[in-house]
Amino acid sequence: MSITVLYFAGLRETLGVEREELALPAQVVDVAGLRTWLQARGERWVALAAPRIRAAVNQTLAGDATSVADGDEVAFFPPVTGG
Amino acid sequence: MTTTSISVQYEDFDLTVEVDALSGAGAAGAVASFVGYVRGGDVLAMTLEHYPGMTECALADIAVQAHGRWALLGVRIIHRVGRLLPGERIVFVGVAGSHRGEAFSACQFIMDYLKTQAPFWKKEETADGARWVDARDSDEAALRQWRS
Numbered sequence: 365m366s367i368t369v370l371y372f373a374g375l376r377e378t379l380g381v382e383r384e385e386l387a388l389p390a391q392v393v394d395v396a397g398l399r400t401w402l403q404a405r406g407e408r409w410v411a412l413a414a415p416r417i418r419a420a421v422n423q424t425l426a427g428d429a430t431s432v433a434d435g436d437e438v439a440f441f442p443p444v445t446g447g
Numbered sequence: 448m449t450t451t452s453i454s455v456q457y458e459d460f461d462l463t464v465e466v467d468a469l470s471g472a473g474a475a476g477a478v479a480s481f482v483g484y485v486r487g488g489d490v491l492a493m494t495l496e497h498y499p500g501m502t503e504c505a506l507a508d509i510a511v512q513a514h515g516r517w518a519l520l521g522v523r524i525i526h527r528v529g530r531l532l533p534g535e536r537i538v539f540v541g542v543a544g545s546h547r548g549e550a551f552s553a554c555q556f557i558m559d560y561l562k563t564q565a566p567f568w569k570k571e572e573t574a575d576g577a578r579w580v581d582a583r584d585s586d587e588a589a590l591r592q593w594r595s
Contacts, residue, residue: 442579447561
């Protein structure tokens with residue numbers, strides 16, 4: 365399964381990555397699994413463990429249980445501060 | 448007839464033009480609006496980042512929810528992005544209704560949801576450097592009044 369992952373705002377600065385295309389292992393099927401898998405990179409990637417970090421799948425706000433499928437666009441970001 | 452118009456843009460907007468457009472949206476007896484500005488203080492400039500694609504969808508979804516809760520004649524949401532200076536307009540929410548009750552309520556509802564669900568992030572520049580603005584607990588708390 366391959367997906368696109370986007371990182372925004374302060375999280376992007378912390379991780380040093382804006383966007384990446386990933387080939388996921390079969391056991392990663394949801395947002396929670398993706399977060400855990402990315403954290404395994406170590407070092408600054410532990411920033412994804414923070415509960416305040418939100419996710420969206422295909423441009424819709426998502427929870428940890430939201431499924432991730434082939435071709436999806438997943439985004440991780442801090443709490444929004446618009447308005 | 449009801450209308451919804453959403454814009455995410457770099458350019459400034461004209462309040463008179465926007466309010467007049469809403470009042471013309473068919474027999475509107477009331478137009479309620481909110482304008483957000485860049486505060487001064489120690490902020491020299493503010494940059495608004497957003498998630499292109501999701502931003503417009505999130506704002507449109509909020510407008511759909513507002514139309515579902517109240518009988519509205521029109522909703523207009525404008526949110527600027529890019530680098531803004533103190534005193535500049537950031538956001539406009541305007542609601543047209545037959546009466547003031549639904550116009551006021553929907554305007555507040557839209558702002559409360561925009562503050563917590565629309566993917567924008569603010570970065571402030573100060574004399575001591577740049578910092579990302581933190582989300583406020585009070586913004587999440589403001590949603591509760593709409594969820595009872």
